Amino acid sequence: MDINAAKQERAGLAAKARGILDTAQADGGRALTGEESAEFDRLMEQVDRFDGTIAREERMRARERSIDADPDEPVRDDNGPDKGKGEDGARMAAFRQYLIGGRGSLNPEQARALQAGSDPEGGYLVAPQKWVTELIQRLDDEVFIRRWATVETLTEAASLGVPTLDTDLNDADWTTELGTGSQDDSLRFGKRELTPQPLAKRVKISRKLLRLTSGRAEDIVRDRLAYKFAVTQEKAFLIGDGVKKPLGVFTASSMGVSTGRDVTVGDISSDEQDINADGLIDMKYTLKAGYLARARWIFHRDTVKRIRKLKDLEGQYIWRPGLETDRPDTILDLPFGMSEFAPNTYTDGQYVAALGDWKKYWIVDALDMEVQRLVELYAETNQVGFIGRLETDGMPVLEEAFVRGKVVA
Numbered sequence: 001m002d003i004n005a006a007k008q009e010r011a012g013l014a015a016k017a018r019g020i021l022d023t024a025q026a027d028g029g030r031a032l033t034g035e036e037s038a039e040f041d042r043l044m045e046q047v048d049r050f051d052g053t054i055a056r057e058e059r060m061r062a063r064e065r066s067i068d069a070d071p072d073e074p075v076r077d078d079n080g081p082d083k084g085k086g087e088d089g090a091r092m093a094a095f096r097q098y099l100i101g102g103r104g105s106l107n108p109e110q111a112r113a114l115q116a117g118s119d120p121e122g123g124y125l126v127a128p129q130k131w132v133t134e135l136i137q138r139l140d141d142e143v144f145i146r147r148w149a150t151v152e153t154l155t156e157a158a159s160l161g162v163p164t165l166d167t168d169l170n171d172a173d174w175t176t177e178l179g180t181g182s183q184d185d186s187l188r189f190g191k192r193e194l195t196p197q198p199l200a201k202r203v204k205i206s207r208k209l210l211r212l213t214s215g216r217a218e219d220i221v222r223d224r225l226a227y228k229f230a231v232t233q234e235k236a237f238l239i240g241d242g243v244k245k246p247l248g249v250f251t252a253s254s255m256g257v258s259t260g261r262d263v264t265v266g267d268i269s270s271d272e273q274d275i276n277a278d279g280l281i282d283m284k285y286t287l288k289a290g291y292l293a294r295a296r297w298i299f300h301r302d303t304v305k306r307i308r309k310l311k312d313l314e315g316q317y318i319w320r321p322g323l324e325t326d327r328p329d330t331i332l333d334l335p336f337g338m339s340e341f342a343p344n345t346y347t348d349g350q351y352v353a354a355l356g357d358w359k360k361y362w363i364v365d366a367l368d369m370e371v372q373r374l375v376e377l378y379a380e381t382n383q384v385g386f387i388g389r390l391e392t393d394g395m396p397v398l399e400e401a402f403v404r405g406k407v408v409a
Contacts, residue, residue, distance in 0.1 A: 353405030
């Protein structure tokens with residue numbers, strides 16, 4: 001796949017979508033017709049598909065660069081199909097035949113080459129490793145809060161205390177050359193405490209499956225544990241209640257982001273205004289200018305779909321496609337992330353948007369993810385166990401760096 005060509009095609013589609021909006025804007029700022037709206041949605045769905053394809057290809061290339069060449073990779077000659085050697089060759093041929101014609105098309109010898117107990121419990125993994133890896137990657141939801149946040153690691157202490165400036169000094173006094181100004185005793189400090197909480201998961205694999213897949217099943221389990229731990233953390237960073245888990249930005253709390261940082265962004269009594277541009281503008285400028293330099297929106301994709309057709313007070317569409325290959329799409333000139341774990345329930349008083357300087361969301365790890373291999377515990381059932389563990393906590397440490405958007409009736 002030519003990534004640069006894909007990015008250029010993606011930019012072309014985004015430009016066409018922008019052209020539809022600009023045409024309606026030039027025509028007296030009218031609303032999109034049904035045909036224009038359908039075409040706009042079709043173009044943006046293609047843009048989203050390109051985004052996903054490009055991201056997967058880049059991740060795949062990074063993975064391939066980080067590992068040595070697979071010795072089991074089939075040999076390719078000039079006459080066409082892949083040709084492996086011995087058992088691996090038979091397995092490759094049987095797997096190809098299975099993909100083309102299903103299980104019924106396999107002869108007994110081919111069926112034996114593919115079989116590893118029950119298919120849903122692992123037999124499907126008896127396949128070329130590279131193909132399996134691509135299949136898994138396509139199912140993953142993106143997680144990115146940890147990349148944006150401030151991450152600290154504890155080595156000795158049981159928790160991390162983050163000092164906060166609760167009450168600042170008053171402004172300085174104009175005085176004379178020998179004057180020292182009035183005494184000020186208003187300076188007060190507080191503390192946000194983060195205590196890493198344990199997270200664990202256990203998986204069992206048959207020894208036969210490990211043997212038939214040359215250890216690849218074990219690698220896949222480790223990858224899936226890492227991903228599922230990342231998903232569990234991402235949910236907590238966004239909607240966690242702070243009870244034995246991180247405190248999420250979308251959770252109203254005096255210890256994190258209180259209701260004083262809420263802004264109304266839509267009226268659910270009108271289908272056309274359940275999200276409105278005025279509310280998003282109010283959200284943006286609730287943040288001080290110093291936070292806007294690193295601020296990012298967080299939405300569910302359902303919310304982004306609504307936002308793409310909104311206009312600001314001057315009639316300009318607030319969504320801007322990143323037409324340059326190295327620039328992201330923006331909403332009100334700020335980049336945004338789409339998370340499957342952000343709220344998307346449009347009922348009275350529900351949150352649907354967040355904006356903030358995510359460096360003010362702190363994550364504290366006491367134990368990076370580790371995987372323990374249990375060999376003897378399940379020896380009687382001819383299985384090997386894997387236990388994944390980590391300890392982490394997270395919370396917004398500075399309330400004024402964040403603002404939330406909610407819808408009302």
